[in-house]
Amino acid sequence: MKTRRGNMYPAAGAPMTSSRKRVKRSFIRNNSFNVLPDDIVLSILVRVSSTADSPADFISALLTCRRFNCLGLNPLVLSKASAETFAVKAEKWSPSAHRFFQRCSDAGNVEAAYTLGMIQFYCFQNRRNGAALMAKAAIRSHAPSLYSLAIIQFNGSGGTKNVKDLIGGVTLCARAAFLGHIDALRELGHCLKDGYGIGKNITEGQRFLIEANARELASVCSIRSPELMSGDRVNLQPFLRGGNANSAAICSQLISDFGISLPSIKSHPSNRFLTGWFGNRVPDPLLRVCSYRGCGRPETRMHEFRRCSVCGVMNYCSRGCQARDWTMGHNKDCRPMVRVENVNAGGR
Incomplete structure (x- = not known):
C-alpha cells in the first residue's frame, strides 16, 4: 500500500527504522493491558468462565491472546467454570475434550466432575470411575450428583437387581432434597408415602411433595410464565389451601394439574x-x-x-x-x- 509519503508498510525483511522503533516502544509502554497484574486478569477470566453460556464463550477467551491462553488454564479459573462451559455435543466428543474435563475436575470443578462422571458411567460403561467422579462432586454438596447417585442406588444401575441399596438411595436423596433439588424432594416424598427404603410416613411424605410443588411454582413465577400471569385461566386456590379434606389428594398432584402450563426446562x-x-x-x-x-x-x-x-x-x-x-x-x-x-x- 502506497501513500504520498511512500510505502505505508515496510517490505518483508526490511530493517526497522528508528522512528518505527520509537513508535513500537511507545505502544508497548502505553498498552494498559500489558501492565495489568496477573491477579486482575485472573479475576476477569474467572468472571468469564463462571458466566459462560456455552463452551465457545470460554474457548474464545482463551484464543484471544497468549496471555489469556496461559492464565485461562489456571486452576482457579477452571474451578469456577459454569456448567454450560461443559455443554459439549455428543458428536463433538474427543480425547482433547476428555482431557479438558479431567483437568477442570482435578482443579476442583464440581460441574466438570459430575458431567464427566455421567459420561463415563453411562456412555463408556466405566462404572467405577464414573461413580467416583460423581461422588467427588457429591461430597462438595452438588445436588445433581447426589440425586444421580440416589437413582443409581435405587435402580441398582451397573449391577444386578440384587445390588439395590434402598437405604443408601434414600440417604442421598434426602441430602439432595435438603439442598432444594425439586426431583429429589418429589422422590423422597413418594418414598415416605410408600415406605420404600424408609419407614412409612404419609404425612411427612405429603409435606415433601407440597414443598416440591411450591419450589416448582416459584421457578415458574421467576420466569413469568404467560399462563401464570393470566389469573382467569389459572386457579391456584386448591393449591394454596392447606387444611381441607382434599389436601391429601391435592399434595400428590403436580403443578400442571392446577391448569398451569409449565415451560420446557433446560436440562443439565x-x-x-x-x-x-x-x-x-x-x-x-x-x-x-x-x-x-x-x-x-x-x-x-x-x-x-x-x-x-x-x-x-x-x-x-x-x-x-x-x-x-x-x-x-x-x-x-x-x-x-x-x-x-x-x-x-x-x-x-
Missing part, C-alpha cells in the same frame, strides 16, 4: 449429552432409554426402569423424570393399556 449439560449420545447409538436393542427427553439415562440391564402404570409404554428411571414428562405432555397422550383377557377364563 450431562443429560443433553446422554440424549445426543444414545439418540444415535443403541448399545443393546433390549435396553431402554428414559422416556423423559430431558434425561437421556439408559438402562444398564434389562427391565431396570419402571413403566408407566397407566399406558405401560413409557419408561422412567425415577419418579422425578416421570413427573416432568407428565407435566411436559404425557398427561395428554397417556391412555390406559388394553389388557388381553384369557378367552378360556369364561368357560370355567
